[in-house]
Amino acid sequence: MRVIVDMAKCQDHGQCAIAAPDVFRINDQGSLEYETSPAEEVRDDIEEAADVCPVQAILVEN
Structure with missing residues (x-):
């Protein structure tokens, strides 16, 4: 599995870090x-x- 974040779209809301803290984090x-x-x-x-x-x-992506 591969994770891709479109950093041009990302606005650092942090919802992903709440849903999957082992994968996403706000520095x-x-x-x-x-x-x-x-x-x-x-x-x-x-x-x-x-x-x-x-x-x-x-x-x-798979």
């Missing part, structure tokens, strides 16, 4: 950081994060 500067190749076990959380993203900036 000390207020910007999003994320794992590009997370474990399959967190797929449900990642898909939830993609669903709740207000600007739909998250893409999950």
